[in-house]
Amino acid sequence: MAESMKGLKRTCRCAEVTKADIGKKVTLMGWVQKSRNKGGIIFVDLRDRSGIMQIIFENGPISEEGFEKAAKLRSEFVIAVEGEVMARSGAVNENLATGELEVKAESLRILSEAETPPFPIEEDSKTREELRLKYRYLDLRRPDIQRNLIMRSKVAMLTREFMSKEGFLEIETPMLTKSTPEGARDYLVPSRVHPGSFYALPQSPQLFKQLLMCSGYDRYIQIVKCFRDEDLRADRQPEFTQIDMELAFVDVDDVIDVNERLLAHLFKEVLGVEVQLPIQRMTWKEAMNRFGSDKPDLRFGMELVDVSETVKDTEFVVFKGALENGGSVRGINAKGQGAMPRKKIDKLVEFAKGYGAKGLAYIAIHEDGSWKSSFSKFMTEEQMEALIKAMDGQAGDLLLFAADRNKIVWNVLGALRLELAEQMGLLDKNEYRFVWITEFPLLEWSDEENRFTAMHHPFTMPMDEDLPLLDTDPGAVRAKAYDIVLNGTEIGGGSVRIHQNDVQEKMFEMLGFTKAQAHERFGFLLDAFKYGVPPHAGLAYGLDRLVMLMAKEDSIRDVIAFPKVKDASCLMTEAPSPVDAAQLEELGLEVEPQAEEETTEE
Structure with missing residues (x-):
């Protein structure tokens, strides 16, 4: 049964306790992260927004009644503990700010009991997001959030x-x-x-x-x-x-x-x-020409290269058509990706189509300097070599080209550049550009x-x-x-x-x-x-x-403390929701039911 605070005052948060407090009495309050009963001694990890403190309950210093109470503690119980700060008697936990300390409990109050939560309250939760957002008040207890x-x-x-x-x-x-x-x-x-x-x-x-x-x-x-x-x-x-x-x-x-x-x-x-x-x-123009985006990621290169001038005399109809319609031909060089399997290249082609491309032309340069290409049969040997040179193509590189109106070419190659950077592990979250x-x-x-x-x-x-x-x-x-x-x-x-x-x-x-x-x-x-x-x-x-x-x-x-999901609804409060007819009447509004689509049974 839950107890009241009875005038008890918290002296500090769990992770605010330092080595300077060894030997001092503290009063801590928070949630039970986990409890381990080792017979004559119970270890409890007490959590609040500052972090975790290990509490130890021994049958001696705490009364028998208090020890029995401690044995009932479960995950997410809310408790208040009075005790003395000590250096850890067991192994130091280097993952915790308080890993060298513990509090030996002298009194315990259970302020609130808790049902077993629908998912573990832990960092880097593997629980699916829909469940976490339905119980957002529990999800918000996670230390990373x-x-x-x-x-x-x-x-x-x-x-x-x-x-x-x-x-x-x-x-x-x-x-x-x-x-x-x-x-x-x-x-x-x-x-x-x-x-x-x-x-x-x-x-x-x-x-x-x-x-x-x-x-x-x-x-x-x-x-x-x-x-x-x-x-x-x-x-x-x-x-x-x-x-x-x-x-x-x-x-x-x-x-x-x-x-x-x-x-x-x-x-x-x-x-x-x-x-x-x-x-x-x-400038916007420079950003679009170099990166295909007005929000360029500068943590990596792979810049767009305009090869319109290089390919203007080729008979490749895709390049020719784009240039005749006032568009351009541009490419990116994915360094070291020349051995990419055909299936993976096909996936990149599909990806590019999602951004408006009709297709994607490529040249894969092998380690021995030879190459294979999706369009080489429409070009002379000299034209292909000039194109590879314009792209600074080296052994082991993958060259990808888009040809269309500028807006589409920028969109396609800008998105493709980011997709490849993701695949190639070029995005460092510790770098801020x-x-x-x-x-x-x-x-x-x-x-x-x-x-x-x-x-x-x-x-x-x-x-x-x-x-x-x-x-x-x-x-x-x-x-x-x-x-x-x-x-x-x-x-x-x-x-x-x-x-x-x-x-x-x-x-x-x-x-x-x-x-x-x-x-x-x-x-x-x-x-x-x-x-x-x-x-x-x-x-x-x-x-x-x-x-x-x-x-x-x-x-x-x-x-965000209480975010909405993709359809702009809140899984926790179930907003938006219908309202009473009386409220609508007061506002002079009427909701028309949506007509259901007619279905015919075979």
């Missing part, structure tokens, strides 16, 4: 401290906002007071933080929840957390400077890692909508020298936009905002908005701009992604 959430808390605290010293003010923006459906889908919230009208949960505080700049607050920061009703992906959350900021009277270099120093501070304080400043910068990607295209053409769409958002400032191109060649206009990338993952992005009325009007015109449509969606911001708006710029980090990389995890779910 606890370390991740402690790290997340530290990152948030250090960010607030650092930014406060840099003159940033933390200001909260609303959670119930106006829907502006330019971008991902909004989560909508019906209004009871205004029947038929809806709030939206914010995809980001973008408009409000720009308004704060108009209001003279100069430097704003917020660690804020954002919401996007996006299509399902394994590692995407419908709600996520941003470190959101905006600065007035600045340009690109000012934003980059403060953020580089913030990142260096976080990595030094949390991981003891020195980030070399300034961080490398690369940052890069700023700058000068993104301002606009991208949408075939679906038959118009230009904003690559970032409609308030991004074009580069000054490209302003004349808005009328003549809008697709060539570069933006004052920048992303910060770490190990092939975009962890943050932002831009300088438009603060001139004529440029903003031009931007809306490019995006196909009439003045009335622009005003309907963004009227309150455009009205605010009439009353004096400073030049301003901002950036937002994905806090979940940043901590995931710092913690060397593969999924953001491992750094």
Whole structure:
């Protein structure tokens, strides 16, 4: 039966006990990790968020009644123990911070008994994720998850401290906002007071933080929840957390400077890692041409090589067709993979098709310098040798080629480069390679909508020298936009905002908005701009992604306390769920049952 604390006070956490405490009395409280009864002595591993302490119960120092109580302890019982800190009498456990110590129990209280948990509470759990997320409150007891959430808390605290010293003010923006459906889908919230009208949960505080700049607050920061009703992906959350900021009277270099120093501070304080400043910068065009990605992983080479010029006179119809249609032929060199079995190469071909390729051409160079190829019969010996030379092909290398429109070639080879790096063991989680990607295209053409769409958002400032191109060649206009990338993952992005009325009007015109449509969606911001708006710029980090990389995890779910799964549901609370008819009636809503698909029996 559970006992009360009866005035008992915890003196410290389990792993806060040190050698300096030997001979002192302590009171520890936590969960039983495991219990081992050796007859006259019982060993209990007591766990709390700090770590584990070994407790020993001997029949002598603790009363017979207390010893019998200790014999009943099972995994996950919550207990309070008073006792003396001692050097371990048995073997030292080098895997524990407290491995040289133990506490000899003098009294025991069982604060709560526990049923046998549905899976072991242990590091690097092999339990399937669905079960762990159903019992997330148990999963959160695992030391590795606890370390991740402690790290997340530290990152948030250090960010607030650092930014406060840099003159940033933390200001909260609303959670119930106006829907502006330019971008991902909004989560909508019906209004009871205004029947038929809806709030939206914010995809980001973008408009409000720009308004704060108009209001003279100069430097704003917020660690804020954002919401996007996006299509399902394994590692995407419908709600996520941003470190959101905006600065007035600045340009690109000012934003980059403060953020580089913030990142260096976080990595030094949390991981003891020195980030070399300034961080490398690369234009979007260079990143796409070299790595096939605007979030390049710089921990390894295998860069794309444009061989269009080398193959322009060949009769190979795949290369020829791509070049005639204004595309390109590019390749990557997988060093030392020339002996890759045909089955494995076929799998790479299928992988490439998933990214839009019609196929994948290859040359495998044998150790003796001879080669086999999927397309050599369409080329002369001299053309093949020139191609291998252009790719710096050496004995034992595997050369892979894609030919199509640039966008497809980049997508295919960018993804293939990462897939091969994974297979070849080139991705070191202990290495942190940052890069700023700058000068993104301002606009991208949408075939679906038959118009230009904003690559970032409609308030991004074009580069000054490209302003004349808005009328003549809008697709060539570069933006004052920048992303910060770490190990092939975009962890943050932002831009300088438009603060001139004529440029903003031009931007809306490019995006196909009439003045009335622009005003309907963004009227309150455009009205605010009439009353004096400073030049301003901002950036937002994905806090979940940043901590995931710092913690060397593969999924953001491992750094979020209560994450959703792929279909945006919570396995623990079973949200989303139906609501009472009375609640719907109050909101003036009716749920139409989905029509079941008709099935015919044979």
